[in-house]
Amino acid sequence: MTVQLDEAATLRQAMVAALRKEGLITSERVAAAMNAVPRHAFAPDEPLEKVYRTDTTLVPKLDADGRQTSVVSASHIQAAELEQAGVWPGMSVLEIGSGGYNAALIAEVVGESGSVTTVDIDPDIVERARTGLARAGYGQVNVVLADAEHGVPENAPYDRIIVTVGAWDIPPAWLDQLTPGGRIVVPLRFSAVTRMIAFDRYVDVPELRASSYRLGSFVPMQGDGAAHESLIAITPDVGLRVDQNSALIFDVSALRKALNASPVESWSGTPFDMPDELELFLLTSGAELPMLHASHEAVDQEVVNRTVRNGTPALVRGGTIAYRIKRENPETESGYETGVVAHGPEAEQVGSELLAMIRTWAGSYYRRNAATITYHPGTADPASPAGWHTTKRHGVLAVAWS
Numbered sequence: 548m549t550v551q552l553d554e555a556a557t558l559r560q561a562m563v564a565a566l567r568k569e570g571l572i573t574s575e576r577v578a579a580a581m582n583a584v585p586r587h588a589f590a591p592d593e594p595l596e597k598v599y600r601t602d603t604t605l606v607p608k609l610d611a612d613g614r615q616t617s618v619v620s621a622s623h624i625q626a627a628e629l630e631q632a633g634v635w636p637g638m639s640v641l642e643i644g645s646g647g648y649n650a651a652l653i654a655e656v657v658g659e660s661g662s663v664t665t666v667d668i669d670p671d672i673v674e675r676a677r678t679g680l681a682r683a684g685y686g687q688v689n690v691v692l693a694d695a696e697h698g699v700p701e702n703a704p705y706d707r708i709i710v711t712v713g714a715w716d717i718p719p720a721w722l723d724q725l726t727p728g729g730r731i732v733v734p735l736r737f738s739a740v741t742r743m744i745a746f747d748r749y750v751d752v753p754e755l756r757a758s759s760y761r762l763g764s765f766v767p768m769q770g771d772g773a774a775h776e777s778l779i780a781i782t783p784d785v786g787l788r789v790d791q792n793s794a795l796i797f798d799v800s801a802l803r804k805a806l807n808a809s810p811v812e813s814w815s816g817t818p819f820d821m822p823d824e825l826e827l828f829l830l831t832s833g834a835e836l837p838m839l840h841a842s843h844e845a846v847d848q849e850v851v852n853r854t855v856r857n858g859t860p861a862l863v864r865g866g867t868i869a870y871r872i873k874r875e876n877p878e879t880e881s882g883y884e885t886g887v888v889a890h891g892p893e894a895e896q897v898g899s900e901l902l903a904m905i906r907t908w909a910g911s912y913y914r915r916n917a918a919t920i921t922y923h924p925g926t927a928d929p930a931s932p933a934g935w936h937t938t939k940r941h942g943v944l945a946v947a948w949s
């Protein structure tokens with residue numbers, strides 16, 4: 548047992564060092580918490596090496612269709628969200644979506660003068676989180692069984708709300724239970740992509756303003772806040788994913804034909820770098836774009852380019868589809884160059900249109916956190932935010948580029 552404990556401590560230090568190196572841990576508070584909490588106490592049946600990797604989720608729970616409904620998140624996600632949240636000793640924090648480990652990390656940071664509430668909709672997860680927290684010595688964390696759509700009013704208000712499940716919107720209860728001047732970090736899904744966004748609430752300012760955002764992958768919200776996206780199949784292996792509030796309609800048979808036509812490639816001369824930032828720009832700077840997804844088989848058989856593997860925004864005009872690709876180019880800053888591939892009768896024009904958008908991003912917004920993201924609670928005047936915006940159930944999300 549002693550040997551195993553020593554091994555766990557060594558692996559934990561290595562995990563923290565790796566997260567620091569990747570720039571995901573940036574504060575001593577988060578580093579100390581991640582060095583202190585025994586992650587293996589929350590996944591006792593998983594191999595230690597796996598538990599302390601930075602990129603692995605643990606103890607997945609699957610639904611009847613084999614889809615994940617719960618995991619202990621990968622430590623790189625937990626570190627990033629904790630840093631985004633800016634948790635300090637003495638704070639009161641609500642974690643939405645439980646597992647135990649992340650709540651223990653928050654408890655380490657807030658210390659004895661703070662408090663942590665974690666809520667999950669699944670009784671099995673609540674039970675497991677309670678057991679893990681007791682085993683690891685964090686019995687002071689309040690573990691609540693409820694649909695978090697309604698928050699946890701009995702322990703409110705919270706200085707920080709950290710959502711650890713993919714949300715489509717920010718329900719009113721979360722803001723009602725957040726202190727003025729508080730911060731909510733939420734993996735918010737829009738345009739069929741999830742981004743972890745840290746929103747700050749200011750006294751006397753109606754909208755929430757993002758202080759940071761980054762890509763992140765989460766299991767979807769269940770219960771009253773669940774979202775219902777569509778995946779429109781072009782072939783059995785290639786599809787277009789659109790937001791649940793999308794009005795896009797596609798000529799599927801023309802697009803199927805287009806994928807069989809010879810592709811037209813064009814190159815931008817700009818570096819391929821920070822694809823997540825470029826992707827956000829493409830999705831929020833003009834007309835709505837769907838996300839192109841493909842199976843591994845379709846990528847391996849080169850039906851679509853390999854850059855589609857994790858999904859990419861596509862510009863679709865009638866029976867023509869264009870999306871960004873990359874190639875090695877030692878003359879660019881990143882060693883790679885961004886280009887466009889287009890399929891279909893108007894491949895030249897649609898490809899040029901997308902290329903122009905890529906050049907605009909590279910010329911004006913080629914940096915991290917270039918977008919200004921705001922969330923406007925209430926739906927009374929959805930036209931008010933300037934620039935790109937999307938209307939959710941309880942408010943309007945806006946993304947501006949300036």
Ligand SMILES: C[S@@+](CC[C@H](N)C(=O)[O-])C[C@H]1O[C@@H](n2cnc3c(N)ncnc32)[C@H](O)[C@@H]1O
Pocket residue numbers: 616617618619620625642643644645646647648649650666667668669672693694695696711712765766767768769770771772
């Ligand atoms: C990624 S897991 C949470 C991981 C956990 N925070 C950790 O770090 O170990 C997401 C959790 O959200 C829960 N969940 C989904 N919808 C929910 C809802 N409406 N209310 C509360 N919990 C929900 C799931 O049951 C799942 O356990």
